[in-house]
Amino acid sequence: MAFIWKKQLRFRSEAFDLLVFLVLVFWIVLFIRLFIATPYTVIWSSMAPNFYQKDWIIVEKITQRFGTFNRGDVIVFVAQWKTSPYIKRIIGLPWETVKFQDGAVYICSDNVPSGSLIKDSEWNSCERLPEQYLPEWLKTNATCGKDEFKVKWWYFVMWDNRWRTTDSLCCFGIECYEWANYIVRDIDLIGKVWVRLYPKFTKF
Numbered sequence: 001m002a003f004i005w006k007k008q009l010r011f012r013s014e015a016f017d018l019l020v021f022l023v024l025v026f027w028i029v030l031f032i033r034l035f036i037a038t039p040y041t042v043i044w045s046s047m048a049p050n051f052y053q054k055d056w057i058i059v060e061k062i063t064q065r066f067g068t069f070n071r072g073d074v075i076v077f078v079a080q081w082k083t084s085p086y087i088k089r090i091i092g093l094p095w096e097t098v099k100f101q102d103g104a105v106y107i108c109s110d111n112v113p114s115g116s117l118i119k120d121s122e123w124n125s126c127e128r129l130p131e132q133y134l135p136e137w138l139k140t141n142a143t144c145g146k147d148e149f150k151v152k153w154w155y156f157v158m159w160d161n162r163w164r165t166t167d168s169l170c171c172f173g174i175e176c177y178e179w180a181n182y183i184v185r186d187i188d189l190i191g192k193v194w195v196r197l198y199p200k201f202t203k204f
Helices: 002-036 062-066
Strands: 037-041 056-060 074-077 086-092 096-101 104-108 126-128 148-151 156-158 189-198
Touching: 037 189, 086 096, 086 104
Parallel strands: none
Antiparallel strands: 037 056, 056 189, 074 086, 074 189, 086 156, 096 104, 096 148, 104 126
16 A cells, blocks of 8 residues: 555656646747747748748847847848738848949948948949849849838848839838838847758758
8 A cells, every 4th residue: 555655656746747847848948939039931932032931940039139130131020010020131221321223222321331332433422232142133123113212220121032022122012102111120120030940951
């Protein structure tokens, strides 16, 4: 009888230990997803040829709270008046002007680091953006009624797939009317794409 009692106590102790372990794992996973990183699945091919539909990505959230975002970073965010997350690339930074001419993107700012962009003789204050992440033949045209965007604060973002644009270039809609929004605010940001898990492991 004592043997059975000891066996029951040991079973209850092991069950309790397992329960404590599972609760601890749950809180660790929840903490990581809320504050460090979270997985997403790419829904559309808007970031082709660098991301495609059904790619698995990990979005780093620490950058949103403690770091800075740079030109070329791929970010995930929820645009104003939208509900679904977007994945896009940062093109324009605060206090810059983004221009489009002859199929190219130009950045106009006194604060652009020397040598980071290609100088263009047509605009003395502007430099052509070398987008190494895109095919050389791909053109970026102002197709939504506006070819110049002032970024007074926050970020100007674009899809890598320039044939389909529901981004800052098209004011997250079809056309850019007078007061249309084309900026991603800090509070809209979820985080920066850190790594693609599937179909090919790639760090960004």
